[in-house]
Amino acid sequence: MKKSDFYFDLPERLIAQHPLEQRDASRLLVLDRKDGSVTHRHFHDVLEYVQPGDCMVFNNSRVIPARLMGHAVGRTTPIEVLLLHDRGNGLWECLTRPGKKTREGVELTFGDGLLTATVESVDPADGNRLIRFHYDGIFLEILDNLGTMPLPPYIKEKLEDPERYQTVYSKTPGSAAAPTAGLHFTQELLDKIRQKGVQLAFVTLHVGLGTFRPVKEDEITDHIMHSEFYVMDAETAQTINQVRDGGGKIWAVGTTACRTMETIADEAGHVREQSGWTDIFIYPGYHFKSIDHLITNFHLPESTLMMLISAFSDRETILHAYQQAVNEEYRFFSFGDAMLLI
Template sequence: MRVELLDFELPKELIAQEPIEPRDCARLMVLHKSSGEIQHRVFYELVELLSSGDIIVVNDTKVIKARLRGRRLPTGGKVELLLLRQLEDGVWEALACPAKRARPETEIVFGDDFLGKVVEIKQTGTRVVQFNKAGSEFWEALEKYGNVPTPPYIKREVSDEKSYQTVYAKKLGSVAAPTAGLHFTERLMDELVRAGIKITSVTLHIGWATFKPITSSEVEQHKMEEEYCEVSEDAANEINMAKTNGKRIVAVGTTVVRVLESVADEDGTVKPWAGWTNLYITPGYKFKVVDSLITNFHMPRSTNLLLVVAFAGLELTMKAYQIAINERYRFYSFGDAMLILP
């Protein structure tokens, strides 16, 4: 599939710069795959669109303060790191800007007693950085000197860091938020549970894989990096029970889709799991578990958009995106949402 099929023209003013408040007042486009019908709703109406016994699966990862601004020793030149994933205790893979100031053996100081040393440059251009702290001391230093990273298309500093975390975030490890989940409020989750709709969580720590753009001319040539994920025995049992009972499995975000499809048997049975996945979903993929998807409106030529195309079809997805543009939906991380139903 040619990557230009994932292109669309988006007016800059439709790129959301801050979240809607309350969160669940975001707009919700409902896309019915079987009929092609499109409805315009509000996210807090989700409870009216699902049924008792359906299960919503969320990603409970929590965004870390992965952006570090420091100075190169001994020259004092500014260097910024974006931590991508932990390779071992105190050792991280990171993006560096400007990259030319982060050659091997370069030392970068981020605070009074917190520094990192570039020990390797990978073929992808990322840096392997050894920090002078590990364990709890590293996390304390990161909390003190780091900043929550936001995508480059968000031009203003996020004044409230909680706005870039889901209300159910628990497990530190992501360098970007699972943005489909940003629309949930505690009130809405309570309403869903009272309506008999189950909510369970899995974990995928978002790294470079999720936001790395597709640069190859054919989407099949793109290589997906690994990301760490977990599925508990309780979550697997709840999902399998709902599937056995013929209820909908509603994934909140493309990361949840990738987790569940990574850990499922060919018959769709979800297994408990803790490990790494590089599952890359392209058109033609046969979904084994997920039949409904809550997702945001994604960037052109992104693996997220490609997954949505694989799930709902190219023609219907791009039609929905054009309607969203015409109807002035808000796009990307702080934007509006789409619910794709069978």
């Protein structure tokens, strides 16, 4: 299967540059996977589709201010460092720009020396750096002081309120990008969903940039996914399994929740307490085990996320629905509108 099989033409004007004032006022394209029919709603209407006894699974990872600006010791050329994965003991996998200024052994400094770092190694495959940070105090507090929110490059406008790039239920810091399907939920909407008799369950998957990296290979099976760290606790696993065994439907809120569930689930769709790293790559032909419905945003052409939703439905149906979204001028990507696959 070719990368070009997942291409669609997207006018640049439809790329959302800012969030709506009201999170759940975004539009919702509802796609019925059985017959391919499309219904145009608003996000708060999701309450009409979820049923008592169902379970919604959310990713509660919180985006950290992962973009740092500094320079090499003794130099003045600005160097941008984007934190991707915490490897422990101050060691982070990072992207840097310009890469030629961050060779192995280079010493970096940020915020007039409040934070310093050493480039320990360079991955020859993807150019990512392993960087060891040196500091006094609590690293996340230093990031709050020195770092900025790592908005995707297609968002050109400044984000006035960083909390708008967080879900209202975000809890565990560690992501380099937001699990954007969850950005549409308000606390009021979550309360109404609970009151309807729906279970809310939370997993953690720290979103790296690997999910969003462009597929460079023509044959999609040649693409290598980067790993992301996930956690499912015992209480969440028990809730999901009880709902499944009781005949309720399992809703994944976002592709990150979906990928976490599919990593852990057995063939019967049951999950268990587990943590680890996942590099699961879902594309057409994949057999889903754990979810019945999927809420997601609109994705980039030829991306692994387009491939995932094409596997959950089918490629032709997804491309037809996306064309309708373009025709109806839906807002695309992180701050854009949402899609419900039922």
